[in-house]
Amino acid sequence: MNNLKSETKFAVCINNKDYPASLELHKIYVALIDEEAAKDGDLRIVDKSGEDYLYSVDYFVIIELPKIVQDSVLTIA
Template identity: 55%
Template structure:
């Protein structure tokens, strides 16, 4: 069985209503793959606490970043 390397996914927060302490508007967050959450229109994000939590998917816009930027963000997370 082959294991495929999952590329990092990032998203920008565009809404933090009811999550002002956990999410910063216009900040880039790392998103973890969670198929079950996606079925319910949520995404798993590493938030300001440093832990991963579920948030409504429409609070974020997925983005593609240059590899150098992804690498830099992964080093600090």
């Protein structure tokens, strides 16, 4: 995580086949930019416990949210 940037993005889960207990379909997650993980095709996702884990980028779609929605999601995360 040495190359982890402070930039935050948001992602919607579109596939939880291998992680049904960890990922909720159609849920908006906070995605932390991690260039090293991206090189391997992974995305760093913050779960409801506040911890971040690597998942295949294929499980998510990065989305842009209005500022008010971003603030709301970050309050919950």
